[in-house]
Amino acid sequence: xxxxxxxxxxxxxxxxxxxxxxxxxxxxxxxxxxxxxxxxxxxxxxxxxxxxxxxxxxxxxxxxxxxxxxxxxxxxxxxxxxxxxxxxxxxxxxxxxxxxxxxxxxxxxxxxxxxxxxxxxxxxxxxxxxxxxxxxxxxxxxxxxxxxxxxxxxxxxxxxxxxxxxxxxxxxxxxxxxxxxxxxxxxxxxxxxxxxxxxxxxxxxxxxxxxxxxxxxxxxxxxxxxxxxxxxxxxxxxxxxxxxxxxxxxxxxxxxxxxxxxxxxxxx
Amino acid sequence: xxxxxxxxxxxxxxxxxxxxxxxxxxxxxxxxxxxxxxxxxxxxxxxxxxxxxxxxxxxxxxxxxxxxxxxxxxxxxxxxxxxxxxxxxxxxxxxxxxxxxxxxxxxxxxxxxxxxxxxxxxxxxxxxxxxxxxxxxxxxxxxxxxxxxxxxxxxxxxxxxxxxxxxxxxxxxxxxxxxxxxxxxxxxxxxxxxxxxxxxxxxxxxxxxxxxxxxxxxxxxxxxxxxxxxxxxxxxxxxxxxxxxxxxxxxxxxxxxx
Numbered sequence: 001x002x003x004x005x006x007x008x009x010x011x012x013x014x015x016x017x018x019x020x021x022x023x024x025x026x027x028x029x030x031x032x033x034x035x036x037x038x039x040x041x042x043x044x045x046x047x048x049x050x051x052x053x054x055x056x057x058x059x060x061x062x063x064x065x066x067x068x069x070x071x072x073x074x075x076x077x078x079x080x081x082x083x084x085x086x087x088x089x090x091x092x093x094x095x096x097x098x099x100x101x102x103x104x105x106x107x108x109x110x111x112x113x114x115x116x117x118x119x120x121x122x123x124x125x126x127x128x129x130x131x132x133x134x135x136x137x138x139x140x141x142x143x144x145x146x147x148x149x150x151x152x153x154x155x156x157x158x159x160x161x162x163x164x165x166x167x168x169x170x171x172x173x174x175x176x177x178x179x180x181x182x183x184x185x186x187x188x189x190x191x192x193x194x195x196x197x198x199x200x201x202x203x204x205x206x207x208x209x210x211x212x213x214x215x216x217x218x219x220x221x222x223x224x225x226x227x228x229x230x231x232x233x234x235x236x237x238x239x240x241x242x243x244x245x246x247x248x249x250x251x252x253x254x255x256x257x258x259x260x261x262x263x264x265x266x267x268x
Numbered sequence: 269x270x271x272x273x274x275x276x277x278x279x280x281x282x283x284x285x286x287x288x289x290x291x292x293x294x295x296x297x298x299x300x301x302x303x304x305x306x307x308x309x310x311x312x313x314x315x316x317x318x319x320x321x322x323x324x325x326x327x328x329x330x331x332x333x334x335x336x337x338x339x340x341x342x343x344x345x346x347x348x349x350x351x352x353x354x355x356x357x358x359x360x361x362x363x364x365x366x367x368x369x370x371x372x373x374x375x376x377x378x379x380x381x382x383x384x385x386x387x388x389x390x391x392x393x394x395x396x397x398x399x400x401x402x403x404x405x406x407x408x409x410x411x412x413x414x415x416x417x418x419x420x421x422x423x424x425x426x427x428x429x430x431x432x433x434x435x436x437x438x439x440x441x442x443x444x445x446x447x448x449x450x451x452x453x454x455x456x457x458x459x460x461x462x463x464x465x466x467x468x469x470x471x472x473x474x475x476x477x478x479x480x481x482x483x484x485x486x487x488x489x490x491x492x493x494x495x496x497x498x499x500x501x502x503x504x505x506x507x508x509x510x511x512x513x514x515x516x517x518x519x520x521x522x523x524x525x526x
Contacts, residue, residue, distance in 0.1 A: 156369035160383040161358040
């Protein structure tokens with residue numbers, strides 16, 4: 001029986017190891033300073049990099065965080081503090097539905113409401129779509145983390161004369177802040193690799209664009225375009241980009257791990 | 269309860285009834301608590317003694333669906349009057365809970381200062397002095413003075429509870445409510461808290477809920493016996509434990525039920 005469980009455990013991590021292995025074999029050779037700092041070269045030439053997509057991903061994901069994190073964390077605090085309120089119950093239900101919604105649906109939605117209305121693709125529309133994906137994830141983890149804080153701590157603060165909002169922010173949220181940060185980082189890792197919503201919104205671009213109101217390149221879009229393109233040089237860049245994406249997700253996950261340590265845990 | 273003639277009670281309740289939804293957990297309780305004494309509330313689990321205690325500083329109403337009726341007066345002023353500030357009330361009536369509840373993100377110093385930080389304009393030196401004094405009164409200063417900025421959760425259970433007492437007395441309350449403060453402590457920790465109560469009553473009015481009858485007999489000046497939400501009997505602790513007037517009190521203090 002234990003043998004079967006071991007087999008299951010190995011099978012569970014095997015795909016990840018295969019993916020990592022393949023990416024390193026095919027992509028690591030192309031990771032050099034040029035890859036991060038240069039623009040793509042025309043088909044036929046060799047060399048070049050994906051600087052435009054790195055900038056694009058940073059801007060799109062950064063803007064998505066600016067929109068999504070405050071809303072998600074705020075809604076999570078609300079749902080945890082007023083769990084039985086009508087708004088709390090409704091928000092929780094909608095967040096659960098939204099959590100299960102395929103990201104391509106969110107992309108189409110963003111296309112309908114932003115791209116079609118504005119008449120052009122834009123990085124901003126991509127940020128909005130990613131923010132919509134992010135909010136329910138962040139909200140639910142925030143709520144769960146707050147619920148883990150013992151009720152006795154809340155009572156202790158109230159008994160000291162703390163008003164309710166101060167109890168909530170300075171004692172309860174502060175106590176579970178590492179958990180909330182972890183949830184936020186995992187959500188960032190999750191949306192950083194999303195491709196489908198960006199296809200309908202940011203669209204992708206061959207050029208360096210720092211105007212978020214214009215179509216923008218992004219790392220997942222580069223993988224999508226280059227991997228399906230006809231040129232070997234593109235395939236090479238696609239492998240390297242995929243490796244970078246995985247690496248970003250890995251770094252964010254490790255950061256999430258580190259964030260769960262409180263400042264008092266360090267010496268022990 | 270019968271405070272000595274001429275002594276004005278610090279806390280007085282009149283017909284206090286406390287509800288959870290429609291269920292009355294405390295029924296028509298009228299008690300007075302004289303200053304600078306330790307008052308014990310005893311009785312079996314679920315008899316309403318904790319609810320009664322929590323009604324005094326209005327923590328009871330923080331439970332969803334709970335409310336209280338009747339009078340609770342602090343120095344003659346109704347604490348349930350419409351304009352009463354909960355923040356001021358709870359600074360006048362401090363509370364210590366069954367489980368030690370240090371704030372885990374805060375250092376020892378910050379825990380004691382937590383209540384003081386609610387008002388602005390205290391100088392650093394003044395804050396340091398108040399924190400030291402509170403820790404000294406709580407008999408914890410000697411043990412923690414070299415690690416004031418270390419985590420509060422690294423302390424032992426008994427130390428944590430004394431820290432919570434320091435946190436409660438730092439804002440200078442008049443009354444301290446203790447809800448089974450030694451229930452989660454070992455005998456040594458319990459003893460230190462009990463010794464502390466003797467010193468605390470020189471400054472404060474103390475009302476303590478306890479499950480432990482020996483503890484009530486050891487630490488308190490007056491005792492009230494609660495049963496099924498009602499105050500059955502109240503009087504000097506010695507009288508309650510040696511010559512109770514009510515049969516139910518006698519049955520409880522002699523260990524026949526509860």
